[in-house]
Amino acid sequence: MNGFDRPEQPRSSGLSGDAELLEAMVEGASEGLVLLSAGGLILRANHAASKFIGQDRDSIIGRPIQAVLFKGAFEGSFIAEVVASHLAVSRAYDLADGRSVLVQGRPVVAGAARVVLVISDVTSVKQLVNLVQGPAGEAQSTWAEMRCAERTPPDGAPVVVRSAAMQAVRDKALQCATVDSPVLLRGETGTGKGVFAKLIHEASARRSGPFCVVNCGAIPEGLLEAELFGYARGAFTGADSRGKVGLIELAHAGTLLLDEIGDLPLGLQVKLLRFLESGEVWPVGASKGKRPDVRIVAATNRDVRQMIAEGSFRKDLYYRLNVLSIHIPPLREHPEDIPWLVATMLEQLERRLGRRKGIAPDALEAIGRLPFPGNVRELWNVVESLVVTVPSEIIEATDLPVDIADAPDALPAATREYDGGDLRQALRKLEAQILREALQRYGTQSKAARHLGVAQATIARKSKLYGLDA
Incomplete structure (x- = not known):
């Protein structure tokens, strides 16, 4: 078998021009593409897919995908879930060579084919998430536990559900x-x-x-x-x-x-x-x-x-x-979804606008701290504006709109309420409010300390001072 082609035929009865172009697109894609039957049998695979699988294409055609993909670590229930739900389903995997890949299954109806797998190398995305989420060990754990991070109606927007x-x-x-x-x-x-x-x-x-x-x-x-x-x-x-x-x-x-x-x-x-x-x-x-x-x-x-x-x-x-x-909770109640939403938005905007952008960890962290009263729609507008206006390939923290970063809603309530009076009392009130919000958002003193750039002992001492350690 030759990728997504039928067995080779003489050129005189071969592919039309359009079919040859389609074949070139499929074979030239950096993503692995695999057509599967409802039972998970491999019907076709492109060159990139055979590299991800690590076996010659002729040897995998007709075999169950769970038996050959990632040395058997692939879950057989994945295909059944796509077929049963008629939704796109994603899984993340770590390969032995250190790469991280995202496998997305999408429902199709083409002959015996019922699922098309798209296998993408997301090592750089994982590294970015690791930098944003914390120490390597903790981030590695959350990455390995990721399951169903995205469910997508076939013609709809992705439903990012990391939290x-x-x-x-x-x-x-x-x-x-x-x-x-x-x-x-x-x-x-x-x-x-x-x-x-x-x-x-x-x-x-x-x-x-x-x-x-x-x-x-x-x-x-x-x-x-x-x-x-x-x-x-x-x-x-x-x-x-x-x-x-x-x-x-x-x-x-x-x-x-x-x-x-x-x-x-x-x-x-x-x-x-x-x-x-x-x-x-x-x-x-x-x-x-x-x-x-x-x-x-x-x-x-x-x-x-x-x-x-x-x-x-x-x-x-x-x-x-x-x-x-x-x-449906507001975005401020599940900020851990923001890195995944931004990654998904950048991917969609690349397809729509033809502009490929990455985002620096400090920029992503700064975006994650914004309150977004307009929720996901406002986040989308911010990301689209950055994709269009930032000339470089990487969006930096300095590229973020000043009016958003300086908006009143981005400041703690204590700052907005201050109308003069005792400065020391106002500062203590502001410090307590910042500490309370950091503890509520990050859950632990160690994470709050890392976010605020102070020692955990400082957080513990201040929490006791302001009665926040109960």
Whole structure:
């Protein structure tokens, strides 16, 4: 076998020009590419894959991938997980020669092939993470324990779940994907509610159906009803003579995401409740209803219970939507995900913008200290801005925007609250606040000391002084 080709044939009946170009791309790729059957048998492999595996291609075709990849350290359950979940799944491995590799399995349907493995050398990324996360021994341990660091809907954004908090969110989202009950996604703006809604859809039995999104706060109330429910022919002056199919009906056999559900006007809340209760959609001006098969996912960054108390959101609609509920924590509550998010963003931006950038450890550490009130969306904007504006191949700490580094939210609360008075008392208050935040973020005195650049004994003494050692 020759890579991804069929057995060699005479040139007169050989590959077309396009197929030859495709072959050259596959064979010239630095990443290893392996096509597998649903049972994990190797169907095809490119030259880079054979180098990672360490065996001649002819000797591995038809063999189980777990028997040849990384001397048997590869888990057989990896392939079954990709096939069953229809999601991209990643694993990290350390090779005997000191290299570190990332193996990503993606679902495909091409003849007998069901999974394509992409094997990438990520030694430099690991070294960067090690520098950011601490001593080599500790970082080596966390790297070896990494599992399912990324789950990606086939055409969606990656769900980076390095932290325990985000792993719990991902696991709950995958549990929700197994049923058709409504899901309410709660979280601050920019936390990735839309990404998790897409993950739920792609992991569900509805994955082959449409995934439709409507932002309930971005469309005027007079138009939103027609967008959601559609309208019949001649329903009102200026209406399309053919009528209009609403998004609920367009999402038939799929999933509809009602983004910013807290902004849905009260009048439309009644109509949405009627659909959730009866399963019927009544387009504007229609004489009879329709019964589309739709799974509803709603998302909001607002306190719906407070809205219910204020009378701006219906309690009965809340109960209908809140059958399954997922809270997505803000980025400041899982900063350990930031290095992995930045690495993923740089990779995506390289594909989209054609600009390859690395990031220096001190720059990554500085980014990790920012509060990011806009969460992952704000982090993405910062990274994209750096990729576009930094002329060198490595992003340094000095390249970070001054307005972000100096923003008031980046300062401890004690600094913002100081309005004059006793300077010594204000400084003690500030020191206690900085120490408290460092201990909360890093968990131990040794890590907090390393972050603040002082001895652990200093942290212990100051903690006792300010009553933080309880």
